[in-house]
Amino acid sequence: MKGRLWNCLYLVVLVWPLPTFLSSSPSPGRVALVAAGLAAFVGLYLRVMWCVERSRRTGGLLALALLYVVAAAMTPLLGELWLLAMWFFLIAAVAVSLPERALPVAAGATILAVTLAFPLLIGLSLAERWWFPLQGVIFTAAMRAFLRLESANRALSRASAEVERLAVDNERLRFARDMHDILGHSLAVMTVKSQLAARLVTADPERARAEAEEVEELSRQALSDVREAITGYRELSLADELDGARRALATAGVRLDVAAGPLPADVEPVLAWVVREGTTNVVRHSGARHCRIRLGVRDAEAYAEVSDDGRGCRTDAAGATGNGLRGLAERIEVAGGVLDGGPAEGGGFRLSARLPLAGVTA
Known part of the structure; x- marks a missing residue:
């Protein structure tokens, strides 16, 4: 609103006719009428600007019409100086009130009527009033240019705020995804190892x-991973994830078969997340006895595939894909790839990701 009312400071110009008016020793009644008229003019002008700011077109047009009525009623009281003082405000009110498509016709007619009628009222000749329409056109064009600039600045501010909000949302999603992927895997393995240690306490102390010590080591590693994720520099190692998968699946009694071909270094961190999420789901949900991991390059795409012979599709209680797979899909999509998950041939579940070799980022 402050931007739209910047020219309201110039309402002080309306006091210009008052010294001449007061020097004529007007009656108290005329003074009261002038005071009321000035207050009404200022109030209606502010109302027009306020309605424009709030996009209340009907209220603004009504205030604009009343503004012209008050301006005409004040002319006999204040005379020539009043006409010269307030006509710019009338043109400004028209310029800001009318929509862009209606301005050329409606504002043009209003400006022409005002700028031609006022000089005639104060007795100027035709040759002496040429500059009134010119000033009106220039003033209106300047006002519209200011409004367009202000509208563009507001749109830019809104866009900037939206970009900042989206950046915060994306960072929040990234952090939540990292926490789920990091802690979900570590806690799943720790749970399996803890259950195994509990069963072996009497049979094989x-x-x-040894299993309890590995649980402790896993908890330390999980804490370290969380700290790295908080700093924003979390990047997985594919070799480390394959080693972790071997240990986790061996603890769960799942036989692992790995076939890994050479991969570009820039795709390994992304595919490492596929290995982590895939093996975590095998340990937690599948009940499988055999897991297969395939890594390599095919048809100008890097791929990772984790499959098992367990119970099949991974869904939550509502029948939707779990948070881990949703987060992994988002991560693969950001990298420009595609994630697929579904029943494997011969039963079980298959999780696969494909990444283009050009322009891949982790």
């Missing part, structure tokens, strides 16, 4: 102690 040494093995139980």
Whole structure:
């Protein structure tokens, strides 16, 4: 609103006719009428600007019509100086009130009527009033240019705020996705190892102690991973994830078969997330006895595939894909790739991702 009312500071110009008016020793009644008229003019002018700011077109047009009525009623009281003082405000009110498509005709007719009628009222000749229409056109064009600039600045501010909001949302999603992927895998393995250690406490105390020590090591690694994710520099190692998959699946009693071909370095961190999420789901949900991981390049695409012979499709209680797979799909999509998940041939579940070799980012 401050931007639209910048020219309201110039309402002080309306006091210009008052010294001449007061020097004529007017009656108290005329003074009261002038004071009321000035207050009404200022109030209606502010109302026009306020309605424009709030996009209340009907109220603004009504205030604009009343503004012209008050201006005409004040002319006999204040005379020539009043005409010269307030006509710019009338043109400004028209310029800001009418929509862009209606301005050329309606505003042009209004400006012509005002700028030609006022000089005639104060007794100027035709040769002396040529500059009134010119000033009206220039003033209106300047006002519209200011309004367009202000509208563009507001749109830019809104766009900037939206970009900032989306950046915050994306970072929040990234962080939530990283936390789920990091802790989900570590906690799943820790749960399996803890259950195994509990069963081995009496049968094989040494093995139980070794499993408990691995749980402790996994918890330390999970804490370290969380700290790295918080700093925003989390990047997985494919080799580390394959080693972790071997350990986790061996603990769960799942036989692992890995076939890994050479991969470009820039796709490995992305595919490492596929290995992590895929093996986490095998450990937590599948009940499988055999897991296969395939990595390599085919048809100008890098691919990763994790499949098992377990219970099949991974869904949550509502029948929708779980948070881990949703987060992984978002991560692969950001990298320009495609994630597929569904029943594997011969039963079980297959999770695969394909990434283009050109322009891939982790």
